[in-house]
Amino acid sequence: MIERIWSGRSPLWRLLWPLSLLYGAVSTLIRLSYQRGWRQSWRAPVPVIVVGNLTAGGNGKTPVAIWLVRELQRRGLKPGVVSRGYGGKAASYPLLVNADTPPQQAGDEPVLIAQRSGVPVAVAPKRRAAVEALLARQQVDVIVTDDGLQHYALQRDREIVVVDGVRRFGNGWWLPAGPMRERASRLAQVDAVIVNGGRAEPGEIAMTLLPGDAVNLLTQRSVPLSALHNVVAMAGIGHPPRFFQTLRDGDVTPVAEIAFADHYAYRKDELNGLLAAGQSLLMTEKDAVKCRGFAQPDWWYLPVEAELRGSAVAPLLDDIERLVRYNRAEHLN
Known part of the structure; x- marks a missing residue:
């Protein structure tokens, strides 16, 4: 039913439209409060790369996060991952995650990332606490956040948005009448748009999930x-x-x-x-x-692997590598 509502095939979305306006007003106000300096955001001492989405529900961001940390490792960088840890409930936060951490504590996605990538992972509702825990205990020179595009309390250096290429943005409305956390116009402000399945539009990076x-x-x-x-x-x-x-x-x-x-x-x-x-x-x-x-x-x-295609993939990775190496050099001087 929810897919029919969000796609616009069911007229019930109109009943939820007033709640969507409220959601949109609140989310816009939160973002503006950080942009205007009414609320303070925090900048990490290492570059932060956000892998997130504009819509609720299953776009493929976690496979992209795993792909990204592996590519950064191949370039000699030392990435760490932070996450909210949805679905988990730890006795205290921040929680450092490894391949043996119970998903009941850390959430399923952080444990999966730790198992597949082997990079340091930390979870906390406040991403700043997770970043600080990683930097205090691990040799990390770049942070990848799995989700968190709307977590504006943490400043970011690059934003990558993953889009479901088949469903795209449904009826285009904010939750709960539609699937949107932010409107599609937000794409004009991010650094890369990765499209999972379907057809990538000009300027977007095509992605396929390859099963093993x-x-x-x-x-x-x-x-x-x-x-x-x-x-x-x-x-x-x-x-x-x-x-x-x-x-x-x-x-x-x-x-x-x-x-x-x-x-x-x-x-x-x-x-x-x-x-x-x-x-x-x-x-x-x-x-x-x-x-x-x-x-x-x-x-x-x-298991599935993210395969990214197109001429924009290498420049994206080159840009992140330059950012990290420049930050390294600045801290050595």
Whole structure:
């Protein structure tokens, strides 16, 4: 239903329109309060690169964040990642995250980033606290924030926005009548727009999520996706239909497709109840982060990699590298 409302296919968005005006007024006022200096923002001593989005729900920003930190590592830089840690609740913040941190504490996306990239990760509702924790304990010369485009309390040096190339901006309205956290005109002020799927417009960077082999949660054995049969597919991400379409594109037709809420807290008995005899459970890697502790032999996940294409990719990375190396040199003098 929410997809129909946000896309404009359902007239119910008009009922939510007054709330959208209120959301837009509040979010605009917050942004202006930092721009005009009515509220104080904080600048980190190292460059900060924001990877965020303008819309709610599953655009692919976490795969982009992982891609970015790997590319920066290849250039000899030392990135760290900060995140709000949605879906997690730690006893105290900031929380330093590693591959073994329970997602119940840190959230699923920060743990996934730590597992896939190996870079230092910290979470805190106030990103400044997460940045300071990383800088105090790790050798980090650039910060990548997973989400946080609207967290104006933290100053940023570059902004990268990830857009769903199929859904784009729906009906264009602010939440809750539409999917927008900020209006599409904000794109004119960011440093790069990465379009996940669909068709990239002039000036945008095209991106595809490439699936790898399916991986068993218990044994870590990998097999070609097409080798799995009698699959029940599940996804607790911002936009589950994208995952299900990826499976069909890989010649896997699930016997059932089950969507959960983003950051959903799974239970072993609940997931076991999804399967009949002889069936396998196939989930996203983000879901697997939360299910490894009680995984069963017939549970699998599908990792994906962000592939960015186009002439604007190298200049984006070159620009960030120059920024980081210049900052390094300034602090040495």
